[in-house]
Amino acid sequence: MMRRFVADLHVHTLLSPCAAVEMTPRNIVWQAVDHKIDIIAITDHNACDNVPAALEAAKGTTVTVLLGMEVESREEVHLLVLFDKMRQMKEWELFTKAHMSGRLNDAARFGAQFIVDADDNFIAEKNELLLSSLTAGVAEISAQVKRLGGICIASHIDRPVYSIISQLGFIPPDVELAAVEVSRHMNAQDASVRIPAIGDLPVITASDAHVMEDFINGPKTAFYLEQPTVGEIRQALLSQNLRRVVV
Numbered sequence: 147m148m149r150r151f152v153a154d155l156h157v158h159t160l161l162s163p164c165a166a167v168e169m170t171p172r173n174i175v176w177q178a179v180d181h182k183i184d185i186i187a188i189t190d191h192n193a194c195d196n197v198p199a200a201l202e203a204a205k206g207t208t209v210t211v212l213l214g215m216e217v218e219s220r221e222e223v224h225l226l227v228l229f230d231k232m233r234q235m236k237e238w239e240l241f242t243k244a245h246m247s248g249r250l251n252d253a254a255r256f257g258a259q260f261i262v263d264a265d266d267n268f269i270a271e272k273n274e275l276l277l278s279s280l281t282a283g284v285a286e287i288s289a290q291v292k293r294l295g296g297i298c299i300a301s302h303i304d305r306p307v308y309s310i311i312s313q314l315g316f317i318p319p320d321v322e323l324a325a326v327e328v329s330r331h332m333n334a335q336d337a338s339v340r341i342p343a344i345g346d347l348p349v350i351t352a353s354d355a356h357v358m359e360d361f362i363n364g365p366k367t368a369f370y371l372e373q374p375t376v377g378e379i380r381q382a383l384l385s386q387n388l389r390r391v392v393v
Contacts (some may be wrong), residue, residue: 156352163257202264
């Protein structure tokens with residue numbers, strides 16, 4: 147049976163150096179339950195180490211956690227990548243690690259990068275600098291995500307930096323996008339008019355939360371799905387099999 151799911155497909159945990167320490171997987175899941183957010187995607191910068199904790203924290207709740215990451219391409223374009231299966235995510239993580247800059251994080255300058263478990267216990271601090279570009283370009287990244295069976299969404303395309311429009315000025319035809327995301331500063335319904343480069347691509351919106359207040363009050367996208375999966379979200383973005391998007 148088809149039903150409406152409220153989704154936030156762009157949420158950072160305290161693994162992202164720019165996120166607040168309150169953004170633990172457990173706290174995010176609990177707030178999602180309290181505020182009736184059905185689907186969350188954990189999308190830390192160039193890493194997915196806190197995804198398992200979010201999956202564990204969501205067990206027994208009404209919240210579905212999608213496996214995700216926000217990657218930064220060689221062109222300094224931010225892209226959300228989402229997967230259904232952990233094996234897909236692990237293979238994607240290998241691709242990401244192979245294309246990291248090799249720079250180490252300066253926690254005093256950029257912020258700490260904490261890995262925790264589902265009970266907020268400290269596990270480790272990640273040493274690699276996550277706020278850096280991969281050596282892979284947008285087309286290569288999107289093609290790899292497609293090969294693995296995931297979907298790729300261009301992040302906050304209305305922002306003046308780190309968006310595919312700000313960095314490239316257009317969306318290259320060889321980039322395999324399932325959708326584009328606009329920030330809280332743009333109405334998703336107006337996006338294709340204000341940014342003609344979007345063309346016919348579906349538009350979603352999300353909180354891009356780095357603090358809990360933004361997660362609770364930030365924009366969300368509703369999907370009509372039978373199951374809260376990446377595969378069904380792909381169908382909704384294509385308006386297939388009665389699945390659809392409501393922004």
